[in-house]
Amino acid sequence: MPVSGVLLAFDTATAATVVGLSIDGDVVCELADRPAAAGRPRHAERLLALCEQALGEAGIGWGELGRIGVGIGPGTFTGLRIGVATAQGLAQANAAQLIAVPTLQALALPARGAQPALQIAAVSDARRGEAYIAAWAPDGHQVVADQACPPPQLAAVLAAEEAATFAVGEGALIFRKELESGAITVPDDGSLLHQLVGSSLCQVADASEPVKAAALVPRYVRQPDAELSRQVRADSK
Secondary structure, three states, rough: OOOOEEEEEEEEEOOOEEEEEEEOOOEEEEEOOOOOOOOOOOOOHHHHHHHHHHHHHHHHOOOOOOOHOOOEEOHHHHHHHHHHHHHHHHHHHHOOOEEEOOOOHHHHHHHHHHHOOEEEEEEEEEEOEEEEEEEEOOOHHHHHEEEEOOOOHHHHHHHHOOEEEEEEEEEEEEHHHHHOOOOOEEOOOOOOOHHOOOHHHHHHHHHOEOHHHHHHHOOOOOOOHHHHHHHHHHHHO
């Protein structure tokens, strides 16, 4: 029977494949595959391998899993489908509970610990020249809902709360100029606060309630590229 205190959490919403493992709330392993800039995501090739590596390093078998947390985005359509489908399959095979982990919430978590007096914004690259953003007040209350935002509007959306803001994530690096023009602080390019990590996935999942498999759906925020292309073709006829 699964051990409820064993949690495997992973995220494939971005180009990185991120995995974390915790036992009774203590993170015992975190791994990640991070392609080089502009590199191709390797979710399909690396996700299960990283999960198996994490379990192996902790000396835990698949059948001991009690819960599986998975990043639900926002993020790439293909990446989210791989992550959610993998989580559903593993949960069914191992009689484990499923937990939805908002990707931006997990990304923001270390920054909230590093800058507890500031509003924290998580910013990821949404492509198409946009960013996915969300923000949390110092008390942990989400004040900017997950959304896709054009660069010229980033600072205005985050400044609407009239609070000093600290922005992290790949999108914060890409759109540093736009954010800093609105007096939003972005840490140095080499800061680890810009990376989504397995320990944060575990922490968010450990604090969340399980969901049924049918209720585990990606948080797309906007339409997938393929759907937009179909609409463009339809409108041109």
